[in-house]
Amino acid sequence: VPDPIVIAGGGLAGQRAVETLRRSGHDGPVVMACAETHRPYDRPPLSKQTLSGEDAADVFFRAPGWYEEHDVELRLGVRATALASGERRVALSDGSRLRYTSLLIATGSRPRRLAALEGHDNVSYLRTLDDALALRGAIAEGRRLAVIGAGFVGQEVTATARAAGAEVTLIESAPAPLIDVLGPLLGGWFSRLHVEEGVEVLLGRQVQRVIAGSGGVRALHLSDGTVVATDHVLVGIGVEPDLGWLAGSRLELNGVRVDDCGRSDAPDVYAAGDAAAPLDPVAGRHLPGGHWESAARQGARGARAMLGLDPGRTGPSSFWTDQYGLRVQYLGHAPLHDEVSIDGELEARDFRATFTRGGVPVAVLLVGRPHDLPDARRLIAEAVAAPAGARS
Numbered sequence: 001v002p003d004p005i006v007i008a009g010g011g012l013a014g015q016r017a018v019e020t021l022r023r024s025g026h027d028g029p030v031v032m033a034c035a036e037t038h039r040p041y042d043r044p045p046l047s048k049q050t051l052s053g054e055d056a057a058d059v060f061f062r063a064p065g066w067y068e069e070h071d072v073e074l075r076l077g078v079r080a081t082a083l084a085s086g087e088r089r090v091a092l093s094d095g096s097r098l099r100y101t102s103l104l105i106a107t108g109s110r111p112r113r114l115a116a117l118e119g120h121d122n123v124s125y126l127r128t129l130d131d132a133l134a135l136r137g138a139i140a141e142g143r144r145l146a147v148i149g150a151g152f153v154g155q156e157v158t159a160t161a162r163a164a165g166a167e168v169t170l171i172e173s174a175p176a177p178l179i180d181v182l183g184p185l186l187g188g189w190f191s192r193l194h195v196e197e198g199v200e201v202l203l204g205r206q207v208q209r210v211i212a213g214s215g216g217v218r219a220l221h222l223s224d225g226t227v228v229a230t231d232h233v234l235v236g237i238g239v240e241p242d243l244g245w246l247a248g249s250r251l252e253l254n255g256v257r258v259d260d261c262g263r264s265d266a267p268d269v270y271a272a273g274d275a276a277a278p279l280d281p282v283a284g285r286h287l288p289g290g291h292w293e294s295a296a297r298q299g300a301r302g303a304r305a306m307l308g309l310d311p312g313r314t315g316p317s318s319f320w321t322d323q324y325g326l327r328v329q330y331l332g333h334a335p336l337h338d339e340v341s342i343d344g345e346l347e348a349r350d351f352r353a354t355f356t357r358g359g360v361p362v363a364v365l366l367v368g369r370p371h372d373l374p375d376a377r378r379l380i381a382e383a384v385a386a387p388a389g390a391r392s
């Protein structure tokens with residue numbers, strides 16, 4: 001029996017990898033180690049449909065029987081705990097030490113934690129299906145929710161909670177949401193979006209002190225003296241690659257650097273999704289993942305590369321978010337921009353923002369314009385193909 005291909009992590013990238021292996025004709029053993037006790041599922045619905053009460057069963061990629069039918073050994077509730085790449089072995093929390101022909105690191109990312117809020121029952125993070133189900137009860141009509149961090153997950157929870165009738169306060173330490181990525185004009189637009197929907201948006205402030213009682217956190221004292229009374233707190237201050245288990249392996253713990261095919265520096269070790277740091281074609285440097293489309297693409301590409309097949313094309317990083325019934329799409333790498341031009345109307349929630357550097361497009365933000373996406377992709381792809389000096 002040949003050694004298996006081992007997939008560490010049972011999320012989107014891992015799922016796409018096993019599907020691609022089987023679809024590409026690989027008939028050798030495949031083992032998938034998943035830290036969670038659920039079979040692989042999709043995360044974007046968690047902050048949208050699942051949180052708003054839709055059937056949690058809709059999030060799973062495949063029916064329970066799919067794994068057996070495709071001869072994938074799914075080990076649920078089992079973590080990868082160490083990698084010995086010289087011996088081509090990965091240790092798992094069920095006590096086994098597996099020799100692999102190839103290994104895919106697809107352990108995703110985990111939420112950054114806020115030390116001041118540790119140890120309270122009414123403080124949530126949102127990464128898993130269980131997190132989403134636990135948070136559901138906290139966003140009912142009239143309940144007060146404080147959201148710390150106006151990244152995409154924080155904003156989506158804010159929008160879903162408002163739709164459910166919750167009273168939401170959104171607290172962000174920067175002067176505007178997403179300002180480091182999109183700049184003040186568009187960051188300000190996101191801020192106004194929430195204000196128009198009845199959210200109290202508190203910018204440029206941090207949590208300084210927590211007032212807690214028997215039921216958990218009762219109020220947050222902010223750095224400017226504001227006191228936010230609340231029934232529940234959601235912390236959404238970003239994620240970091242979930243790679244602690246690679247300590248001692250010499251691979252990077254802040255995102256495994258991979259080439260175009262998803263190969264790391266260790267022989268036959270690949271990485272994909274939020275755990276990987278591929279070369280971003282627009283930014284021109286290795287950046288950790290964090291978005292759905294790149295995780296899906298990299299999982300499939302890594303699997304093809306393991307089998308010696310052409311992995312296919314890469315593309316610029318992209319992301320979408322749904323808030324208040326509005327689709328927002330982003331692609332490219334806006335932090336590079338020195339100018340932004342708007343086509344459409346910010347107030348009407350219907351516009352396209354094109355970010356340029358030295359006149360060369362580096363990113364596009366679409367609000368309420370899903371049909372513009374192919375054109376935006378073309379624009380960024382052409383810019384990537386242009387001489388690199390134009391973007392540096």
Ligand SMILES: Cc1cc2nc3c(=O)[nH]c(=O)nc-3n(C[C@H](O)[C@H](O)[C@H](O)COP(=O)(O)OP(=O)(O)OC[C@H]3O[C@@H](n4cnc5c(N)ncnc54)[C@H](O)[C@@H]3O)c2cc1C
Nearest residue numbers: 009011012013035043044079080107108273274290291292
């Ligand atoms: C609430 C939410 C909403 C989102 N919405 C959007 C969106 O609208 N648009 C978008 O583009 N992106 C969105 N994302 C991001 C997107 O879902 C992720 O980029 C994507 O899931 C990454 O896939 P992955 O396979 O790399 O990691 P994950 O999906 O996180 O899967 C990794 C899996 O590995 C497991 N694991 C961790 N450590 C180990 C270990 N040592 N051993 C074994 N298993 C391990 C984890 O428990 C997890 O199940 C959202 C994310 C969240 C949390």
